[in-house]
Amino acid sequence: MSTKEFGARAFRLAQERGPLCAGIDPHGSQLLQWGLDDDLAGAERFAMTLTEAVAERCAFVKPQSAFFERFGSGGVALLERVIAAARRAGALVILDVKRGDIGSTMAAYAQAYLDPASPLAADAITVSPYLGTGSLQPAFDTAAAHGKGVFVLARTSNPEGKYVQMAKRRDGRSVAQSVIDEVGERNGEADPMGSFGIVMGATIGACASEGEARLRESTYGITHTTVSQRDSAHDLSQFNGPILVPGMGAQGGRPSDLPRVLGPATKFAIPSYSRQIAQPGPAAASIRTAVEALQEECRAAMGE
Numbered sequence: 001m002s003t004k005e006f007g008a009r010a011f012r013l014a015q016e017r018g019p020l021c022a023g024i025d026p027h028g029s030q031l032l033q034w035g036l037d038d039d040l041a042g043a044e045r046f047a048m049t050l051t052e053a054v055a056e057r058c059a060f061v062k063p064q065s066a067f068f069e070r071f072g073s074g075g076v077a078l079l080e081r082v083i084a085a086a087r088r089a090g091a092l093v094i095l096d097v098k099r100g101d102i103g104s105t106m107a108a109y110a111q112a113y114l115d116p117a118s119p120l121a122a123d124a125i126t127v128s129p130y131l132g133t134g135s136l137q138p139a140f141d142t143a144a145a146h147g148k149g150v151f152v153l154a155r156t157s158n159p160e161g162k163y164v165q166m167a168k169r170r171d172g173r174s175v176a177q178s179v180i181d182e183v184g185e186r187n188g189e190a191d192p193m194g195s196f197g198i199v200m201g202a203t204i205g206a207c208a209s210e211g212e213a214r215l216r217e218s219t220y221g222i223t224h225t226t227v228s229q230r231d232s233a234h235d236l237s238q239f240n241g242p243i244l245v246p247g248m249g250a251q252g253g254r255p256s257d258l259p260r261v262l263g264p265a266t267k268f269a270i271p272s273y274s275r276q277i278a279q280p281g282p283a284a285a286s287i288r289t290a291v292e293a294l295q296e297e298c299r300a301a302m303g304e
């Protein structure tokens with residue numbers, strides 16, 4: 001496989017820098033915690049400080065588009081600057097936009113985020129398969145043409161996701177498994193891995209008992225549901241592409257969840273933290289120390 005392809009670049013950079021993905025989410029509450037106003041200027045200070053602190057050390061940086069879009073055109077222009085700064089520092093930018101539409105419109109989204117001529121071009125995007133995984137074909141094609149990546153939502157980290165994603169199809173597979181299989185087929189025998197990824201939340205089946213759910217709720221202030229073993233069952237043994245794993249940190253996911261959720265595909269994990277890595281800010285040195293500790297924890301959990 002050519003080193004120009006996203007999968008190969010992602011695999012090598014993760015080995016070099018560590019697997020962690022640093023989320024850039026200018027949350028109102030975190031701007032206030034940093035002593036900033038919840039406005040465009042505050043978001044700029046937050047996003048650029050965080051990007052500068054992490055982008056030289058992390059293989060992946062993941063801005064969440066929604067936190068930029070909330071400031072209108074100024075926020076989108078800021079997102080362009082964040083993408084450019086992170087890429088200049090050598091990180092691969094996964095733009096979290098979760099787009100999904102009929103094919104002709106999907107082609108326009110792909111042009112916006114994956115065509116290098118676009119001011120918003122990232123290295124990879126997140127997409128939603130709700131209109132059918134096949135409707136995402138223009139994104140797969142544009143990504144392949146330009147050495148970019150695509151991450152399709154398979155099992156999301158929010159507790160409500162399972163009601164749609166774990167619904168059973170007529171062939172007995174869950175909707176999530178069919179997404180995993182359809183995306184996986186597109187990677188073929190790519191070595192070290194393909195460029196078409198999936199999103200698997202670290203929180204899937206996170207609580208084995210009511211007691212653990214209560215403990216997590218009191219620790220993180222987030223309601224966790226108890227789910228059965230069957231609920232968290234996925235076959236990733238044939239999957240040969242990057243796996244973005246959100247839900248780490250603030251949502252309760254831990255490095256030890258990686259092998260539990262991903263099994264044999266743990267080596268492809270890209271564990272993603274947003275609120276937790278901003279927590280020690282605004283001092284860049286404190287953010288870097290926290291990121292380095294998380295990189296080590298994730299590497300150890302992944303058996304690296």
Ligand SMILES: O=c1ccn([C@@H]2O[C@H](COP(=O)(O)O)[C@@H](O)[C@H]2O)c(=O)[nH]1
Nearest residue numbers: 064156157201246247250251273274275
């Ligand atoms: O299943 C998903 C897919 C995407 N996300 C996004 O990841 C971050 C998580 O933020 P934290 O602060 O680390 O909880 C956020 O941008 C989500 O939109 C997700 O959480 N779950």
